[in-house]
Amino acid sequence: MKQEIRNFCIIAHIDHGKSTLADRLLEYTGTLNDREMKEQVLDKMELERERGITIKAQAVRLNYNDYELNLIDTPGHVDFAYEVSRSLAACEGALLVIDSSQGVEAQTLANIYLALEHDLEIIPILNKIDLPNAAVDMVKEQLINIGIDPDEAILTSAKEGIGIKEVLDAIIERVPAPEDAFDKALRALIFDTVYDSYQGVIAYVRIVDGSIRAGENIKLMSNGNKYEVDEVGIFNPDMQKMDILRSGEVGYIIAGIKNVKNCRVGDTITLAEQAAEHPLPGYKKVTPMVYSGLYPTDNKDYALLKDALEKLQLNDAAFSFEPETSEALGFGFRCGFLGLLHMEIIQERLEREFGLNLVITAPSVVYNVKKKDGELIEIENPALFPEENDIEYIEEPYVKAEIHVPEDYIGQAMELCQDNRGTFNDMQYLDRNRVSLVYEMPLSEIITDFFNLLKSRSRGYATLDYQFLGYRQEDLVKLDILVNNEAVDALSTIVHRENAEENGRSLVRRLKKIIPRQMFKVPVQAAIANKIIARVNIQAKRKDVLQKCYGGDITRKRKLLEKQKEGKRRMKQVGSVEIPQEAFMTILERNDD
């Protein structure tokens, strides 16, 4: 007898209790026993657990009252919006978790829109009702304003285990069963992939139509590549081999696929013979939105870095890298990321898991440059911009930014958006004191420290979400930085002409704070098209000497000197100047002075 199936995901703003609720569902349904249980059990990466975020999607099957419930845990961050959309496409319902002490946030709303787009049954959950500052009525009012019936909301405290049974019952009652399409030709939606060095790619799938067994030949519909299926199975929560996966089910397929690039999220798997006529909708190849240069501090580590990048890419088709050379930094790689969080994660893993010491250049968006000779080029490294005289026009990516902020901070938020070249688009009250602001903004402004500033100017209350809008022509120029009279290519940025001087002045001031005194005076200058627009001097080092040697303790003196030497080694020698790694990221922090 075939069990009834419900496929659902949990969507929430960061920190609203998504992972804790997932933990409780696993516990309540006995999927894991007490011994196996730990916090954030579905977040397997050390980084995820440490930061309390979900980076990789996970799936798990829960058995409850003769029902098979498939939970798909998705990342919550805007960088992974496409992956999230594929996870949602694998479900019929979504638990919308809202922290009842915080209310609806920008990401909550973005997630609701996404869920509605996929026709998901939304079950609103007001979590953290145990908190003294929980404001259930206020949040219910917000739900009305965003078109959700507050009477349908379930009150929970995942932390205290309150309301868990009600959630499970609601999933069974309200989430529609998947359509029975067992007799149709196989169509399986890939919603995530993981690389295993023994088995190759493990594709996480939702079987939409038909069924699949080991030994069958399959085809990926985007590229036509064919493979023989080695194994199919489900997540229980570890991988458990099964004879067959049927329409409606969630599980995994292993088919000797060697590279995640050949098995992309969103693609459809069908049978090689009796192939389905059309793939499932919504597939697209995601392209990086943000690029930055990664260089080993010590040039000797180039090969190690290359090796590490290749290993990370095995598991992450959205991440790209190409070798590049910088006059200042030597040999390195230009890496493409989905967004800033994705970038931070990769960088942190390189340093942590591979022990690399890196210089990271400030992130850049991709610019479209039309040259006077008619050539159209895409530029992801400001250092490679053509001469200003050769440029006909430049286009840059724009996004629609949605900011949620308490009424008291509207002024600050609007000012910040305007300072970052934002164009006001819309403003709406979410409830009596929370407002949604919509701005159209260049993506390049968002990938500076915009979000940090937004947070600090709203005392942490503002939330942000954004969507790509398209490319727009703007009057942009390249801002060069000269250190000791030599241009440092890795410090070049693209800025709007109107802000160029201010940016240049602020940047050289910040560099002065970060670059330590050298043995000689070092001028730091900002220039546009070879014209100097700002200059500061870093005075020569004047005093640096260890003092008295207590009781003949040479060991201590030597350790201090060794530490100093190590500090020098962590700096990048550019010409005759030693520049600390952080200097290359200071371009990001715009308005701190």
Added chain:
Amino acid sequence: MIDFDIASGIYLHIPFCQQKCRYCDFFSIKYDAEIINTYVKFLKKEIKIHGLLINNNTINTIYLGGGTPSLLSSTQISSILNHINKYFSIKKGAEITLEANPISLSKKKIRSYNIAGINRISLGVQSFSDKILKFLGRLHDASRVKYVLEEINKVFDNYSLDLMFAIPGQELSNWKESLQNAIFFNPTHISLYNLEIDKDTEIGRLIKNGEISTFDEDLDANMYIEAREYLSKNGYNQYEISSFSKPSFRSKHNQIYWRYEPFLGMGAAAHGFTGKKRYYNYSNVEKYINLLKDGRLAVEELINLNKEELIAEKMIMNLRLLEGISCSDFIKFSGYSLDDYFGEKIKKLQKNGLLLKENNRLKLSEKGLMLGNQVFLEFLAKTFDKDL
């Protein structure tokens, strides 16, 4: 085995303090009369063990450092010195220094220390400004320092005082006042040092939390320059980066360190050097006592230095002296000429104006005195870098 051939200097560590200063991360524990008594007993045992291991050694210098050695009674001091004389032999006219804290000295104590055999006091004055003393967490104020110095003057004809500069909140005028006050008492020796901020101290934490800011490098440099000029004008000759003395009153003991000569270190957390090996004792007083109780030395680590390391340390220590390093001495020590061994590095440092060669000696220039670390870093041995 520690293997001393010969050591002419002895350092004794007395790791007790009434209160930890806010800038200090050296090993010390809270003063307790009973523990000190036991400690002295086992310090004497350590002296005995070393004395029996090293035959016929004549001692030229003894230095009691801390911590706060002036927490010891004169009876304790004289029993320690007698013990040294019993198992070694203290040369006539040997320099015997006691590091002292103004708060723990009295008129009576000063006299009785002298009678016990101490002939040089090194007084931790640090500053003559009450505001600065309070900031540093010192228990004494300026009037206490003045009183103690007057009393020391009556008894000791050789004493040194320590002054500190580059202290957050300190101004040049305040520093000059401290120097003037110091000169007024006419000590034979003055040590100056800028406050080194260690992150594990209270002041280190204040800086890390942004509650106070780091000291301005230019003002630090100006204070040092000011002090050098002022002391030189008043008859004090600088002979080491931090040390100034009246003619013939250099610290004999400290020169052992800078000349990179062997010295015997005893007491918990004490360091010693045999000429080939360095060692240090456990920084745990209980452990120190228990090991000696069993008749064992309390050495935590004995470091065999390879030739490269010995050479590096000799360079770094010798160059602290204004007289620098003698080229012929270097050959005797290493078997190489300085130019053969460090040619390129020395040339580069000379070109940068940090080193000078004069009369067959290599030494720090005026600029090098201010930027000594930039010189020392060049001479650090490669083997010191773990992953190179």
